[in-house]
Amino acid sequence: MAAAGAPVRAAESIRVGEVNSYSALPAFTEPYRKGWQLALDEVNAAGGVLGRPLEFVSRDDAGKPADALNAVNELVTREEVALVAGTFFSHVGLAVADYAARREVFFLAAEPLTDALVWSKGNDVTFRLRPSNHMQAAMLAEEAAKLPAKRWATIAPNYEYGQSAVAEFRKLLSEKRPDIEWVAEQWPPQGKIDAGPVVQAIAAAGPEAILNVTFGPDLVKLVREGTTRGLFKDRSVVSFLTGEPEYLDPLGAEAPEGWIVTGYPWYAIDTPEHKAFLEAYQARWNDHPRLGSIVGYVTVKSIAAIIARAKSTDTAALVEAAKGVTVDTPFGPITYRAADHQSTLGAFVGRTAVVDGKGRMVDAIYRNGADYLPAEAEAAKLRPGG
Template sequence: MRGLLVAFAGVLAVLGIHAKAAEPVRIGEINSYSAIPAFTVPYRNGWKLAQDEINAAGGVLGGRRIEVLSRDDGGKLAQSLAAAQELTGRDGVTLIVGSYLSHIGLGLSDFARRNKVVFLAALPMTDDLVWSKGNRYTFRLRASSYMQAAMLAERAAKLPATRWATIAPDYEFGRSVVANFETLLKARRPDVRFVAEQWPSLGTLDPGRIAAAINAARPDAIFNATFGSDLGRLLHDGQAVFRNRKVVGVLTGEPEVLDVLGDDAPEGWIVTGYPWYAIPSADHRKFVEAYLAAYEEDPRLASLVGYIMMKAVAEAIRVAGGTDPEKLIRAFESLSVASPVGIVSFRASDHQATMGAWVGTTAIRDGAGVMTDWSYGDGNAYLPPPDQTGLRKPQN
């Protein structure tokens, strides 16, 4: 009888081990799907493609599938925090990923700090996320406001223009990217002056009023950070403001922006973006082909970010041996992951990833906007050194 009990206990133990191995690894994901679908739906397609590849290859931790519990925050901070509370409370996840809007990214970062869960911000660009308001639980993948401004300032410094104006949405991203561009351009060109600034509220841009204010200041060049419908209105109804002036535009070369503009897309602007159709590397072509096969549509920049995000999550879980927050933090702080654009690493000093961006010039080809004369800026080359004044190491 004793032998039977021992044998039965052994069977139960083996069954328990197998049950644990079959249990999925759950990850919480939050983004503004209903608020800004043009940006967030391609991002979701990207992470789902990577998730499918990871699971098809055997998953993580000895055969466990990755399961993503995804939530739509509707572009509202309160809704994102409620979703995070549900995911970490009722659903028990210890790793949250996602977000696009900077203010939501900052809110989720603070939630991660207070609740001691790891947060990988995919798309928010605000520098505060990893610097002034950074914390040990928060990491960021996409090239930041500072990094993209640094790439554009490098090109802008070669222009003959000395009088600049800026147009940017009046929220954290717009304020941050303009401040960075001004500082970095002046460092390269002390003779430059910024003679006008326009701060339209997101979604309420008045092209006529902006054109009048900019023209009155007589700038030689313009730095533009508007996007979406605001940029569309500015190009359609206020395009005279750009005539005979050099223009530098952050994000304007992304397919999310150019595809919507169609033949209204600007020509000759210096921009950051994503020329997916022209990147020749084999790894990138493999990603593009898989994306086209899965969704029958062209990839966007957000598609690529979502894809790399999920690959980074899987690699961090593998290195950490699970989803314990402290082990995940140590894993992310030394993490390097292969991606369609090469190796992407996370800096231990500030938790910013080294994913870069493409800088080039806009043109019209076959009735659509494209990037030409582009080059890829490795993110590591456009980040300040960890010990630079004002850069804060993420704190508890």
């Protein structure tokens, strides 16, 4: 992929290395790329940062840690980027974070959700934008605890993200509801779900409620098979990410109804910040945004704010500047916490519905990420050496 966003000579620009799983999960990463391209244009049209344009040098990691490490190493050693950003899958993000720590390169992880990224495996140079598994699990557990269901089953992809999401949700819900019983779990391989046996095994356990963590094409297969076999009939379902348009749109009229989800109801957010973003995005791309669009856009805005505050691209200066920096986003201002390097970006929680033949989130409320994080002093103890 070619470099983007530099209207003057590349030698004068601030080069940012960007890696993501473009070929592995285009439903999320293509809108993400459109988001960062829009923000890059806005930053550079306003004069860049420190009087210099930002330039993104982008690579595809194919959803594989080895490919990501090769790409990042090339960006750092050959392209001489000042910092690195991006990644989607949690295991890929952890691999890049480890490389960044060893090479002392600033890394803004845009999308990986595992809590380990900023807690048990956190490091000095890695910061994370998206609300983590803990944050989204806490938002969902808050609603799940209100359900009468006592017998729960879980379905999640068998890799770092899925394992972390299930563990955190189970812990938080069990704390709120000690009467909960966990009766079944299924761990299909990411991107390769065999939905029939999964649905059959969950149904055989007779749960009253189900936690789903699958997404993308796996979610579509699970919804279709589960609907056909009546798995979701008269059962509550709580689901990570399902309200995101990149995953809900493909289901169309087949979208499940009444699931409690995190997501992004772009069509129902009535704030000045979001309206401005929506208008700019639609004018540029003639398409509606997905959550990936928000993540890509805010990634660039965060980088610009951090560099401006640092007044330098030196790694140590970037790290210090990122601690406590505030960034304006389409969801309102966020802050990157000094103690654990997690941003306070939140998520919308609502229910799925079919409206005019389309999958939609309804009754969605924005939950501020800061309200679902441990106090900074407690979070610091979760990090290595804490």
